[in-house]
Amino acid sequence: MSIIVEQVTRRFTEKGTPAVSDVSFQAPKGAITSLLGPSGAGKSTLLRLVAGLEVPDTGRILIDGVDCTHMPVQQRGVGVVFQSYALFRHMTVRENIAFGLEVRRASKAEVAARVDEMLRLVQLEDLGHRFPGQLSGGQRQRVAFARALAIRPRVLLLDEPFGALDTRVRQELREWLHELHERTGLTTLLVTHDQQEALEISQHVVVMSGGRVAQAGSPEAIYNRPATPFVASFIGGASVLRGEVRAGRVAMSSLSVDVPAAAREGESVQAFVRPHDIKLAKPNGTHVNGHATGRVERFKPVGGYVKVLLRLPSGDEVTVEVPRSEFNALGVTEGDAVRADVQSATVFVGDYAI
């Protein structure tokens, strides 16, 4: 049951950029696909288009090979879970889960059996009689999943389902969703702005920006081979260093790296360096390729590592994450000089990664 989105555009206003602009992607059968991007990227609109809650201006949406572009929501066979629980407050957990089945005129016995099965699936067997107001946020969201799954949907559509929960519950439910998916094997589309969430639980990631697809691929490809400067900066909290091609090399601040012969002299470049791709050492007075002496602007211990803001001689700032023990061994503080060794960087000449 794959989902195929073909050249879909949806605009809400006559002027300005469409919310979703000529978007094409596939959510593979049986996989969790994340729609990942910053606020306003068009993720929710795209999910609503797949659900049938919006109709595209142009383009097609296919679920399991069937063109659903103009099909009503109820006929699409989609289960939807939103960020806000959207449970009926005056109904018990059982009644909430049963709702979609009763609308579809399932028999009483069928409904009871399916509700029991769903309560077991979301591990809330003992809470069927409670009202939503008597549940924790995480439990309510599990009921929302049970309700979405009760109708035996062909695909599951999730719009920031854990967005309203605190970090710990969010992490627990992320793992829970992973297990749930292993049991159900349902084709799932997950909207999230949280890259950690996307990289951790999905097999396929569609990165969106400004209503368009910036890159689609495996989490590994998105992380290690970002296709555009936007993806490189959005994923992994990279710092940007700007420079230019000089004598066949990329010169940035006091760092320099090789560039292919195709890069023209004087072209501007951007290098994206992730916080853990820089090693800090005591300065030894010499500058060699890939090394620069910087100054510690600020540092802050965060859990097991220390986040260091380093200013390079060019004025560029880079964020570095150093294991706490390594930082302590360096014995530096704010204002001290340190040597920064860039272990790896993604370099773009114009829009092309090199």
Ligand SMILES: Nc1ncnc2c1ncn2[C@@H]1O[C@H](COP(=O)(O)OP(=O)(O)OP(=O)(O)O)[C@@H](O)[C@H]1O
């Ligand atoms: N019903 C609507 N009417 C007018 N504009 C809308 C409507 N829905 C969305 N938009 C606009 O479309 C763009 C994309 O919004 P959308 O909610 O799809 O983004 P998003 O990536 O899901 O963002 P967020 O993570 O903040 O929810 C935004 O500029 C938004 O203001």
